[in-house]
Amino acid sequence: MKSPDAAPPLAVVQHRGVTLMPAIAERSGGFQFSLGAFDAVGDPVTGVAHRRHGGVTVPPAPPAAPPALRWSGPHLYAGVVFGQFGHFVAESLSRLWAMRAAPEAALVWHRHPAWTAPGLSRWQQDVLALAGLGGRTHRFIDAPVVVDDILVPEQGHVMGHVLHPAQVRALGVHPFRAPQAGRRLWVSRSALAKANGMIEREDELEALLRDRRWEVVHPERRDVAAQLALYEDAEILAGFEGSAFHLLLMGRDIRARVLLLDRRLAPAQHRTYDIIAQALGFPQERLSVALDPVRGRGNTGTWRLQHPAAAAAALDSAAGAP
Template sequence: MIDVSTKKSALVVPQTFANDFGKGGLNFAHGVVRSESDPVYFSHMRKGKPLLNVALQASLLGAEPAKLAGKWLYLGGVYNHFGHFVAESIHRAWAWRQYGQDCCGVLLLPKLKRFQTRYRIPDYAKDLLGLFGLEERHLHFVTELTEVEELLIPEPGSQLFLPPSEEYIRFLASLDLPRHLAAQPLPEGFTPKVMVSRQHYRLYGAIAGLGALEQRLAQEGYFIFCPEQYPVATQLKVYLQAERLIFEEGSALHLLELLAEIKAEVLVIERRLNAKASSFDSVLAMRAPHYRKYSQAVALPSLSTAKFAGANTLSVLDLTALAEFLVQHGFASPALLQGFTWQPQAKNDVLDYLLVRSNPPAPGFDGCVLGYLQRVQEIFKNLAEK
């Protein structure tokens, strides 16, 4: 059973510019200050464990806290990134349906930018929270140390890198999104075969040359879907109506966390062969009975030594082999392979990435570029020898 706790005179620590989301797991301080008897989910949770630097949190408790009267529901930290917002900032909102009538609203802890004094929640975040029955008037943003008269703290129904609980899946089913979205129009040109594209993110983490395959899939009757161009409701409607879904691994996949069941055949083309890519297994395994992934990509070296730069690297894979896989598993007809060429497009993407993402003044730049070019040469040489 998903748990919920009540704490009076609860002390809430906000995110700060220097800590929390985007700063690594050892630098988390936000959350509800807990005693030894309080549950670990007073802190942000990933993979069943609290992310909390106790000493860092303690260092932020010296200021006189602001006072917030009334009874409130805690939703936790806001991650200013679509995929992470879905995966990490909404899964306590299940409690609003059961407890919201007794609460003044919900508490969200945004991360302010440097010199920013007021937070404006993105439209996609309002739309997502709206699916749980929350309106903008219910949202209260905590940006300073705050003592809350009475606070309900729900356990998150889902966590990054963990499958959702069966109870949370039942809750998602009770949202009845197919009925809720029945009147939502589908995009012009929609077909039940959908390729979810990152074509506008080729320079920010993608697979080189995949645009060439997308063009061939369009000839096979696929709807090439760029989800960032549509509101959340339209994205969900597309996924609910699809019979086949091909995703290039990316943030769009996280929206599937709002669905209790995915009836479509789902293929994820991984671009990062690491734990972050595998995190989508936890999203899809319980929801999509017809789920498979293609894991043959080789990531090129990053052009930056900055922390987390690897998340935006370009990857390369043999797209002919991928096309054969699509045919073999019924995602496309044999016509997909006839005259299919992709290497010129891939090489253009590799060059564009180098030109656009290069930062000559950055530390270690020469070494990064040399490593990048050597790896490109090695990969295409190996492909030519196949």
């Protein structure tokens, strides 16, 4: 097997006179949105397409007339801004490996159609600052626009498929120190909005874990830097599969052992967590617990934990003595 450092280099392609079209909500290549760009002769710029789990977005129809808007100066295509935390870290920053190499270029973003905020949220700005993009110029494609000069880098992370070592190095900005011996953290989903995929009776599991000397944390109540500082002190980091664990992409020299409870995600989504653990070099184990379906499916589905006591015992057994 080739070592990660033997991976082929990622590509950056320079284009001139590119027309960028806003992302629109529609079924496209396995996604719920389409986006695209066209070169000076009207052919699609394939590097702008977004990839995930083997799917790829397809471009919308080209503009019927030349856009009235034009941007001059150096630009770099940054990707798609997602409003969901895990997807922002894992996917919006998937071209980070190339962004810092062009410090004078304005970063050009597609907005995911579900993200309707007028600008970047506070936590998105915090993530960008930690990633070394604080103070950069960000431009959003809200109408068809011609860009005179734009660099289009390849995605360094395609969820469920590949995580390139160049992307690992670029995103791993937070060095982890040695963890506190015996510190076991449960990363809770119990305070999230119901639309984010709930586990009913997780609160019962958490009460049992506290009795067993686990610390229960709600990461969304802390800023991003505080979340990373919290995780680096853990010897055991556990929770139901979810976005909180994508933040480990911003870590380096991670010492924690990660225990993930299976949330009945699709196989390609499971692979994303496995790929991250392998690329970053930390041990990870997935545990299966009995869940009953309540409503929905996938990331936003709600499940009911059948036996909180059995789940607590399984976590204790996998974690070992504190």
